[in-house]
Amino acid sequence: MKHCLIASFYASLTSALALIIIALPDYSGASILFGLFAFPVAFICSVAFSYPLIYFRSKLSLKKWQSGSLFMITGLILGAITPILILGWVTVDVNSIVFIMQYSFIGFIASATAWYYVHHNVAI
Secondary structure, rough: OOHHHHHHHHHHHHHHHHHHHHHHHHHHHHHHHHHHHHHHHHHHHHHHHHHHHHHHHHHHHOHHHHHHHHHHHHHHHHHHHHHHHOOOOOOOOOOHHHHHHHHHHHHHHHHHHHHHHHHHOOOO
């Protein structure tokens, strides 16, 4: 469980920083607040999904590229779904696709960070 919490912390920290960097040109100082609000949401999502991903990685004896792909695809999908679930006004259409893809990219970056930690620090 310790590794799940540490990997989730790294992933949520990375996602909060990525959100700040992406929102900085448009919202300047308010982007820091976005990052502060996004950190706990990303941490909770990461904790909820890190244990099953680590479990699948260990039980299925996945290769390096397979476990990396599993983490990255999960991050892309959850990153795209998060703004739709949390922000009720977001609909999937042409106008909001860039907004959803930004969150998908942030989920990808966060999952890459978590996978890097798991790959180097969890002995399986």
